[in-house]
Amino acid sequence: MTEKDISAYGRVYKKHTPDIMKTWGEFNSAVFSEEREVPVKYLELIAIGVAMTTQCEYCIESHTARAVEAGATDAELAEASWVAAALRAGGAFTHGRLAFKNAEEHRHTH
Template identity: 60%
Template sequence: MSDYYDRTEDAKYTRVYKEQTPDILKAFAEFDQAVFATEGREIPLRYRELIALAVGLTTQCVYCIDGHSRRAVAAGATEAELAETAWVATAIRAGGGYAHGRLGFKLSGAADHQH
């Protein structure tokens, strides 16, 4: 992971978005700020950050894992909550494999060939 990920250096590449698609970047930044607003949301920020961390773990996005784990702790999350978040993400990812495995059986037609 460290061979391609550099928190400080990678941020410099945001300039491409700024130069090529500044309107979309602005809209995305405003959207993200609304989603993770400190106040005015039903789900407390700590939990929203833990949800974001779980999604990052599930999609295996190192940037999301880095940012949202730090932001979750800054919002008051404990190591126990980080651990449970990782297990929730793991269970969902494994459950997806289980459920889609059934779809594989269905779509394979193998059951049609059994006597």
């Protein structure tokens, strides 16, 4: 299924929850506004890192396009990618410590 095939289903949101769609659009526009303290290029690089972490290919595509339009370089895109990779790895490391804690507790109760 292509993005065009999927994007057509946005009409379901518009039909059943137009108020939420309107609010969502306004919120998204406010978050990525040029009136923010953080420049748009950096907002978009943050969004790319988050999108890579959540693994949303559509967010990666759209925020990459916006970042490039705002002047992001390939080096900046690469660094945003590595930041996302480091945070995902850090999450696994942290959850590994939780596994050790849970194992210890399990051993003491059984």
